[in-house]
Amino acid sequence: MTEALSADHITKVFGGLTAVDDVSLHVNEKELVALIGPNGAGKTTFFNCLTGVAPATSGVVKIGGQEVKKNTKAYKVAQMGISRTFQNIRLFSQLSVLENILIAMTNQFKEGFLTSVFRLPSFYKTEDEMEEKAIALLKDFNLQDVMYYPAGDLPYGTQRKVEIVRALATKPKIICLDEPAAGMNPEETADLTRLIKRLQTEYGIAVLLIEHDMSLVMNLAERIYVLAEGKLLAKGTPEEIQNNQAVIDAYLGGGVDA
Amino acid sequence: MKKNLKYNLCWLVLMVAGFYLINTLMLTGVINTFIENMLVTIGINIILAVGLNLIIGFSGQFSLGHAGFMALGAYATGIMTQTMNSAGGFYLSILVGVVISIIVALIVGIPTLRLHGDYFAIATMGAAEIIRIVINNMKITNGAAGLFNIPQFATWDIVYIFVCLTTIVTVNFIHSKNGRAVISIRENEIAAEAMGVNTTKWKLSAFVLGAATAAIAGSLYASYLQTIVPSSFGIMESITILIYAVLGGLGSITGTFVATILLGVLDTALQSLGVLRMVFYAIALIVIMIFRPGGLFGKWEFSFKHLLTRKQNGDMAEVEKEESK
Numbered sequence: 383m384t385e386a387l388s389a390d391h392i393t394k395v396f397g398g399l400t401a402v403d404d405v406s407l408h409v410n411e412k413e414l415v416a417l418i419g420p421n422g423a424g425k426t427t428f429f430n431c432l433t434g435v436a437p438a439t440s441g442v443v444k445i446g447g448q449e450v451k452k453n454t455k456a457y458k459v460a461q462m463g464i465s466r467t468f469q470n471i472r473l474f475s476q477l478s479v480l481e482n483i484l485i486a487m488t489n490q491f492k493e494g495f496l497t498s499v500f501r502l503p504s505f506y507k508t509e510d511e512m513e514e515k516a517i518a519l520l521k522d523f524n525l526q527d528v529m530y531y532p533a534g535d536l537p538y539g540t541q542r543k544v545e546i547v548r549a550l551a552t553k554p555k556i557i558c559l560d561e562p563a564a565g566m567n568p569e570e571t572a573d574l575t576r577l578i579k580r581l582q583t584e585y586g587i588a589v590l591l592i593e594h595d596m597s598l599v600m601n602l603a604e605r606i607y608v609l610a611e612g613k614l615l616a617k618g619t620p621e622e623i624q625n626n627q628a629v630i631d632a633y634l635g636g637g638v639d640a
Numbered sequence: 641m642k643k644n645l646k647y648n649l650c651w652l653v654l655m656v657a658g659f660y661l662i663n664t665l666m667l668t669g670v671i672n673t674f675i676e677n678m679l680v681t682i683g684i685n686i687i688l689a690v691g692l693n694l695i696i697g698f699s700g701q702f703s704l705g706h707a708g709f710m711a712l713g714a715y716a717t718g719i720m721t722q723t724m725n726s727a728g729g730f731y732l733s734i735l736v737g738v739v740i741s742i743i744v745a746l747i748v749g750i751p752t753l754r755l756h757g758d759y760f761a762i763a764t765m766g767a768a769e770i771i772r773i774v775i776n777n778m779k780i781t782n783g784a785a786g787l788f789n790i791p792q793f794a795t796w797d798i799v800y801i802f803v804c805l806t807t808i809v810t811v812n813f814i815h816s817k818n819g820r821a822v823i824s825i826r827e828n829e830i831a832a833e834a835m836g837v838n839t840t841k842w843k844l845s846a847f848v849l850g851a852a853t854a855a856i857a858g859s860l861y862a863s864y865l866q867t868i869v870p871s872s873f874g875i876m877e878s879i880t881i882l883i884y885a886v887l888g889g890l891g892s893i894t895g896t897f898v899a900t901i902l903l904g905v906l907d908t909a910l911q912s913l914g915v916l917r918m919v920f921y922a923i924a925l926i927v928i929m930i931f932r933p934g935g936l937f938g939k940w941e942f943s944f945k946h947l948l949t950r951k952q953n954g955d956m957a958e959v960e961k962e963e964s965k
Contacts, residue, residue, distance in 0.1 A: 433834060460836035468834075474827035476939065477820075485824045486835045488817060495845075498816030499809050505816065506644065512817065552836055 384447060386411045386556040386588035387464065392431050392441035394424070401427040402438070403612040409556060409588045414578070416591045416599045418623075419609035420632060425592045426469060428609065429558055432590075433466050434459030446555045461489055463555035467545045467562060469592075475534025479525060479544050482533050483516040486551035516551065523547050523577070539570040546577060556588040557581060563595045575601055600624070608632070650944040655804050662796065675908075676796055680864050682904035683799040684857045687806050689884035689896045691853035694810055696882075697890030697939075698819070699846035700826030701753065702761040706881045708768025709851040711873035712744060713737035713858025715775055718787040718868050730793035734859040741855035744771070745848045753843045768878060776870040786869030787862075794863035802860060806853045811893055813849060822846045826891075887928055889935025894942040899935070 388408040394401045402424045409415045419425055430436040432443055434456040443450045445462045465486075474482050491512055497505045520529050525544065528536055533544055542562055549557050559578070563571045575598055581587050593599050599606065599620070606623045608615040610632040616623060623629055662679065665671045671679070688706060695703045716737030721729050744767075752763040775781045813819050821842045824832040833839050862868045884903060888895030906924060910917040928936065 435830070435834070455838075455840075456833040457836050457838050460834055466834050468831065472828045472831035472834075474824050474831065476827060477823065481820060481823075484817070485820050485832070485837065488821050489836045491817060493817040495813070495818065498818060499812045501644075501648070501812055508817070548835065 384411050385409065385444070386413070386446060387432070387590065388444045389428075389432060390442040390444075392428065392438045392443070394427055394431050394436065395439045401612050402431060402609075404441075405609065405612075405614045407607055407614075407617075409590050411555075412582055412586050412588055414582050414589045414591065414602050414604050416593060416603035416606045417609060418593065418596075418599060418606060419615070422611075423609040424612040425609055426560060429466065429560055429592065432558065433464055460552065460554075463553075464558065465549040465552045465554035465556075466558040467542075467549050467560055469560040469564065471538075471541050471545055473533040473541055473545055473548070476532055478530050479520065479533050479536070480513070480516055480529040482544060482548050483519060483551045484512055486548045487512055487516060490553060519547060519551055539566055539573070542566070542570075542574065543577065546581075550581065550585065550587070554587060556590060558590045558592075560592050561594065562591070563593055563598050571595060571598055574598070578602055644945075647944040647948070650948075659797070659800055662800070666796075678904060678908045680794075680796050680799050680860075682901055683796070683803045684861050684864070685881070685884060685904060686803050686897060686900045687853055687857035687860070688881045689888070689900050690807055690810050690893055691850035691857075692881050693885040693888070693890060693893060693896045694814070694846050694853075695850040696885060697892070698814055698826060699822045699843050700829075701843055701847065702757060703764040703847065703850070704761045704875070704878050704882065705748070705764030705766075705768035706850070706854050707873045707875070707877035708764075708771040709741045709745065709854035710858035710861065710877065711768075711771055711775060711870070712741045713855030714862035714868050714873070715781055715787070715858075716740060716855070717859040717862045718790050719780060721791050721793065721863065722787070722789075725791050727793055730791075730859075730863060734856055737855040737859050738852045741851045742848050745851035746844070749844045749847045753840060753847065765875060765878070768873075769875070772870050772873050775873075781870070784870060786867065788867040790862055790866045790868070792863055792866050794860040799860050799864065802856055806856060807893065810849065810853065814893075818842065818845065883925065887925065887935055889932075889937040889939060891939040892935065892937040892941055894940065895935050895937030898937065902936075 386409050390406050392402055392405045405428060407417070417425055417428070427436065431438040431441070434450065434454055437453065445459070445464050448462060450459055450462065474485060477485075491508050493505065493508050496502070517526065517529065520526050523543065525540075525547065528540065533541065536544065546557070546559065546562065562578070563574055566574065578589060578591070579602065581589055591599070591603065603620055605617065606620055607617045608623060608626075608629050615632055616626045616629050618626070662671065666676070688710060692703065692706045695701055713734070717730065717733040720733035720736060724732065748764065748767040752760055752767070755763055776784050781787065814822070821832070821837045822845070824835070824837055825839050825843055829839055884900045885896055887903065888897070888899030906921065907917070910920050913920065
């Protein structure tokens with residue numbers, strides 16, 4: 383099986399602090415992997431290394447088998463096939479939901495400066511095609527009723543959903559979700575669980591998930607990596623992780639009498 | 641394409657009607673030279689403010705150097721038309737001004753656009769000052785005394801046509817895939833980058849397009865007034881343009897038009913009051929900013945499409961939903 387994403391010996395140092403220390407991880411195609419760990423374990427920093435927002439101090443990231451070269455800008459990394467959502471929602475909040483999706487599709491279509499400025503026939507053709515695709519995607523996730531509303535005016539749960547659909551619209555090989563269930567009620571979480579499952583089954587996209595909601599993680603993830611204090615503490619199937627003494631200690635603050 | 645033809649025709653009719661309205665008023669003597677002067681000034685200010693609104697209101701980069709790019713266009717025309725005293729020479733000088741302005745915008749923009757907010761504003765302000773000081777100290781520009789007796793090729797109708805052209809180009813740019821990429825940077829730069837939008841490239845495009853239109857405005861200004869001095873392209877000119885854009889609403893081209901016309905008329909109407917004029921002008925600004933902090937129009941845009949579809953079916957959202965089916 384090919385790998386959608388692999389990270390080899392990633393280390394990230396901020397001044398004197400090693401936030402991520404020699405972490406290796408891989409996600410196979412169409413696989414659902416979770417990354418868990420206590421607060422401050424370096425999960426989000428690790429995400430930022432993968433997506434090029436804060437490049438790793440050392441280590442190699444490969445997306446779909448292609449190596450991400452050093453100092454690649456975040457937008458180039460995104461174009462290689464990795465997409466993400468953010469811990470605190472980052473939608474284009476004054477723009478409509480439809481426009482949010484259209485912006486995510488920017489790189490899949492070509493539209494010259496002159497064609498758009500002089501409104502040549504090909505401009506209308508690409509615009510129509512883009513809009514058609516975006517609307518089809520929104521319909522697929524039952525968001526067609528809100529597509530002309532400003533994204534920032536939607537309820538919290540819907541905003542989360544829009545952010546995931548927007549990530550999907552870039553046609554990535556892998557989507558990284560940073561705490562998608564944060565601040566959601568059980569009903570919304572159940573909805574979200576189904577949505578994430580659909581990314582994998584219907585769209586064939588690999589998912590890497592950071593999450594604190596253990597019911598969601600145990601329900602979805604095929605494999606789990608555990609980070610603690612920047613280091614990889616454990617990896618394995620949900621059952622293995624649930625019974626791993628080191629993980630339990632890290633979460634419950636044990637170790638005094640262990 | 642056909643569904644948009646109707647709306648595009650509406651705009652065309654509006655532009656032609658505006659032209660003939662002014663033309664008729666001019667022939668019947670309702671518009672005298674005094675009012676004509678006001679109209680041309682308003683037209684030039686519209687070009688400048690629309691360009692600045694693209695940079696500040698749509699790409700979200702706070703530039704304070706618009707007058708510098710205006711100066712480049714003005715001096716290109718001022719210098720070139722003195723030796724090439726023909727309409728052809730005038731248009732060539734506009735083109736040269738635009739090209740110089742684009743080159744300077746690239747030189748200024750590439751290093752400074754990685755700065756954010758206030759820092760970018762200060763950097764562009766500095767760049768505009770450098771342009772002004774260089775002009776102030778060159779022989780070909782006649783230093784601080786400026787250029788005079790510039791042949792007049794820019795009449796009100798030329799200015800009118802250029803207002804229409806630059807606005808069409810800017811608005812069409814905004815309402816396209818590229819324009820959406822530009823707006824996404826204003827909305828959330830980190831998210832835009834995560835969606836694969838090349839933020840540096842699009843910030844620079846908006847900045848360069850704004851600078852190019854400012855150069856056109858500068859050329860028209862030089863050719864219409866026939867006299868230019870470096871001191872008219874200082875920081876106060878940049879601020880004045882900024883006021884038009886902010887007052888109308890950053891992110892609304894409609895607002896820029898209304899604000900520029902309103903302030904232009906107010907400025908002329910108050911001229912009889914002498915020094916007191918600036919007091920009333922300032923009070924008007926303060927009142928507008930208190931009651932409409934987002935500018936007169938916020939981000940609202942006038943659109944024939946919305947107007948016509950609403951009339952037919954009552955609710956806009958309904959119509960668009962219908963269309964999408």
